Amino acid sequence: MNQSGTNGRELAVRFDTKTPVDFVVVGAGGAGAIVAKELSTAGFEVVLLEQGPYLHETSFQHDELKFKDLYDPPFIGQDTLTNIHSLQPNTFRKSETEKAALAPAITYGRCVGGGTVHFTANYWRFHEIDFIECSRWGSIAGTGFADWPITYSDLEPYYTKAEWELGVSGLAGASPFDPPRSKPYPLPPLPIKSSGVLFERGARKLGLHPFPAPMAILSQSYNGRSNCQHCGFCEWFGCEWGAKSSTLAAVIPLAEKTGRCEIRANSYVTKIATDKRGRVTGVSYFDLHKRGQFQRAKAVVLCANGAETPRLLLLSESNLFPQGLANASGLVGKYLMIDQSAPAQGTFAHPLNEYKSVQVTRVAHDFYDSDPKRGFFGGGGLDGRFDWYPMGYALNGMPPGASRWGAGFKASLRENFNRTMMVLAHTTTLPVASNTVSLDPDVKDAWGQPAIRVTFKGHPDDIKNLAFFRDRELELLDAAGARQKWAFPISDATAGVHLLGTCRMGNDPKESVVDKFHRAHDVPNLFIVDGSSFVTSGRNQPTCTIQALAYRAADNIGSMAKSGSIETSF
Amino acid sequence: MENNRTRRKFLTGSAFGLGSAWIALHWPAILAAQQHAHDVLSSGQRAQFQFFSAEQAAEIEAVTAQIIPTDSTPGAREAHAVYFIDRALITFDRDKQSLYEQGLRDLPSKTIELFPSAHKFSELRAEEQIRVLTAIEQSEFFEQVRVHTVMGFLSNPEYGGNHDQVGWKAIDFEQSHVQTPPFGYYDAEYAKSKS
Numbered sequence: 157m158n159q160s161g162t163n164g165r166e167l168a169v170r171f172d173t174k175t176p177v178d179f180v181v182v183g184a185g186g187a188g189a190i191v192a193k194e195l196s197t198a199g200f201e202v203v204l205l206e207q208g209p210y211l212h213e214t215s216f217q218h219d220e221l222k223f224k225d226l227y228d229p230p231f232i233g234q235d236t237l238t239n240i241h242s243l244q245p246n247t248f249r250k251s252e253t254e255k256a257a258l259a260p261a262i263t264y265g266r267c268v269g270g271g272t273v274h275f276t277a278n279y280w281r282f283h284e285i286d287f288i289e290c291s292r293w294g295s296i297a298g299t300g301f302a303d304w305p306i307t308y309s310d311l312e313p314y315y316t317k318a319e320w321e322l323g324v325s326g327l328a329g330a331s332p333f334d335p336p337r338s339k340p341y342p343l344p345p346l347p348i349k350s351s352g353v354l355f356e357r358g359a360r361k362l363g364l365h366p367f368p369a370p371m372a373i374l375s376q377s378y379n380g381r382s383n384c385q386h387c388g389f390c391e392w393f394g395c396e397w398g399a400k401s402s403t404l405a406a407v408i409p410l411a412e413k414t415g416r417c418e419i420r421a422n423s424y425v426t427k428i429a430t431d432k433r434g435r436v437t438g439v440s441y442f443d444l445h446k447r448g449q450f451q452r453a454k455a456v457v458l459c460a461n462g463a464e465t466p467r468l469l470l471l472s473e474s475n476l477f478p479q480g481l482a483n484a485s486g487l488v489g490k491y492l493m494i495d496q497s498a499p500a501q502g503t504f505a506h507p508l509n510e511y512k513s514v515q516v517t518r519v520a521h522d523f524y525d526s527d528p529k530r531g532f533f534g535g536g537g538l539d540g541r542f543d544w545y546p547m548g549y550a551l552n553g554m555p556p557g558a559s560r561w562g563a564g565f566k567a568s569l570r571e572n573f574n575r576t577m578m579v580l581a582h583t584t585t586l587p588v589a590s591n592t593v594s595l596d597p598d599v600k601d602a603w604g605q606p607a608i609r610v611t612f613k614g615h616p617d618d619i620k621n622l623a624f625f626r627d628r629e630l631e632l633l634d635a636a637g638a639r640q641k642w643a644f645p646i647s648d649a650t651a652g653v654h655l656l657g658t659c660r661m662g663n664d665p666k667e668s669v670v671d672k673f674h675r676a677h678d679v680p681n682l683f684i685v686d687g688s689s690f691v692t693s694g695r696n697q698p699t700c701t702i703q704a705l706a707y708r709a710a711d712n713i714g715s716m717a718k719s720g721s722i723e724t725s726f
Numbered sequence: 727m728e729n730n731r732t733r734r735k736f737l738t739g740s741a742f743g744l745g746s747a748w749i750a751l752h753w754p755a756i757l758a759a760q761q762h763a764h765d766v767l768s769s770g771q772r773a774q775f776q777f778f779s780a781e782q783a784a785e786i787e788a789v790t791a792q793i794i795p796t797d798s799t800p801g802a803r804e805a806h807a808v809y810f811i812d813r814a815l816i817t818f819d820r821d822k823q824s825l826y827e828q829g830l831r832d833l834p835s836k837t838i839e840l841f842p843s844a845h846k847f848s849e850l851r852a853e854e855q856i857r858v859l860t861a862i863e864q865s866e867f868f869e870q871v872r873v874h875t876v877m878g879f880l881s882n883p884e885y886g887g888n889h890d891q892v893g894w895k896a897i898d899f900e901q902s903h904v905q906t907p908p909f910g911y912y913d914a915e916y917a918k919s920k921s
Contacts, residue, residue: 218901221881350910386905396903506911511899513909546880546899551873561793561863561872562856566801566896573897574910 185270494652534621
């Protein structure tokens with residue numbers, strides 16, 4: 157693999173670390189790549205730091221052992237595209253009274269493109285309700301449930317921008333629950349798979365409204381990129397065709413083309429430095445050879461994800477910021493919302509061959525809104541999919557009661573691998589202050605930095621909601637004609653991939669970390685935009701909203717910089 | 727020869743439905759990656775074990791052959807799962823070496839405990855082997871061999887197992903860079919009903 161960071165583009169711009177650049181962006185993922193591209197396009201000099209490597213389509217192979225991060229035991233994945241648990245340990249505990257134990261508690265994309273390289277590419281906009289749910293539903297005891305400081309209509313132009321710039325396939329108006337949109341999708345839906353047909357069949361029988369999944373994957377060639385070739389190595393894999401609309405495929409080339417954006421891969425940021433007046437002056441990082449470096453910058457945009465962003469702020473404590481940078485509220489790292497799920501699977505009489513093509517082709521949003529009649533807060537969306545590759549299926553995905561070895565195991569594996577599909581609900585996670593990302597007092601990573609400690613216990617309503625959705629999943633599989641169906645047990649999440657809420661956005665500096673334009677309340681030249689900005693979880697399909705927020709934030713940061721309203725140290 | 731054949735199949739198989747200039751531009755890079763994979767594969771054809779002795783390999787192979795037995799279709803033995811395990815133990819799973827060393831000491835003891843006249847696990851009849859493995863199926867060693875056998879049956883052939891893709895063929899999994907709809911029975915039926 158090309159680890160050098162130039163990706164063969166010899167004309168890529170290089171900035172001197174000692175001369176302050178306009179912006180350092182930390183994290184080249186779903187948000188950071190967009191911010192860097194937007195700001196460099198607007199004329200600013202940008203250094204985009206990414207802790208992982210800069211890979212290319214040719215690096216992405218059909219190799220389950222190498223690429224699939226099997227975050228279920230027995231953890232046989234090799235963390236090629238994601239954080240490397242052997243070098244970057246996490247610890248986990250359910251409550252503050254426990255001592256956290258080593259566990260792979262979080263997984264995120266660790267390469268240029270971040271999680272969008274390996275994501276499923278479900279691309280749901282939030283609905284209008286997601287931004288104003290607290291005032292509609294009422295506050296919930298024991299939680300920090302709140303409205304966002306922005307509404308759907310503030311974000312709508314940027315949802316549209318994301319869909320059109322990145323390339324999203326879908327059918328506008330196909331779901332009666334869709335929020336209003338100013339433009340249709342740029343590309344028609346991807347071809348339906350057998351799981352989509354069966355999902356649609358079951359959903360219709362139940363009176364629901366299935367619709368073609370909006371996916372950040374090209375159904376037709378677009379902006380010089382290839383359309384999807386349905387190879388099937390999609391979720392957890394990088395796309396060798398460049399057809400998945402990762403920021404690596406869709407945004408990074410535009411950023412580099414400006415000649416003002418340096419993508420500096422293999423750069424692991426450990427501290428954001430400030431001057432005596434509390435202005436950011438740049439960032440310290442380790443390069444590929446673990447040499448300490450310092451990049452000066454007039455302003456910093458932190459896009460390191462909902463776990464690494466609060467960690468970096470906490471690591472950046474100083475005399476002026478004893479609780480960690482931008483943490484006068486004490487809320488950095490709090491209100492962690494991770495995805496919880498309780499999928500169900502079914503087997504059918506004929507082959508589905510679900511290993512082909514993208515994971516998801518049909519979705520239903522009939523239960524998106526919370527309903528007081530259910531007796532708890534919670535909502536979500538359902539999709540039909542197949543999440544398995546051969547090894548993972550054989551080890552973790554087979555019908556219950558199947559033998560674990562021997563002739564019975566082999567027969568069941570042969571019979572069911574191509575006859576299985578999953579129905580998966582994406583559900584709400586309530587913001588609870590005691591659910592946190594913090595620094596582990598004992599465990600260090602391979603660079604000597606304190607490890608991420610996750611403290612998480614799902615709110616009781618989250619768990620009731622999962623049980624509600626598990627029943628809907630099983631009903632749907634039944635209605636679709638499954639010959640066998642089963643649900644995975646509902647248990648409290650001990651690991652997350654969607655990492656939200658840990659630097660929440662708000663108008664009140666006592667109740668939030670960033671303002672509605674993503675500027676840190678306490679630091680005038682520090683901006684934070686990624687999943688950590690979320691006030692509520694939506695229905696745990698966050699990427700589309702993270703990216704719309706990134707376009708909106710970049711728009712505002714660029715305007716502020718142009719008008720000279722960002723106070724800098726230089 | 728094998729490389730050329732695979733490469734040709736890949737090329738022709740991928741030519742369906744493509745017309746984009748993008749693909750023409752990117753062919754050489756994609757092919758280079760494929761070629762690399764095939765080179766690794768061909769250099770991996772070796773007769774020698776690097777972690778196991780020949781005798782140990784025979785015992786482990788016998789265990790894998792009960793985990794995924796050979797019937798009308800190939801099993802772990804034909805997939806060369808034991809070669810996968812051997813290579814795993816000197817590369818990414820070095821930390822499992824002592825588990826295997828202990829397991830290889832315990833296996834003959836359990837064999838002799840259940841079948842006092844036997845010498846080795848690998849020399850037992852199939853039903854006897856199943857009895858021994860059933861007796862140890864809760865052990866950490868057996869679980870590890872089980873996981874490794876599945877991996878050696880279904881991972882990419884570059885890792886030494888899934889020889890000639892017998893594991894993938896057994897489950898009707900076809901590795902390809904291009905698939906075309908309809909993908910399965912139900913979407914084929916759906917397409918017919920819509921046309």
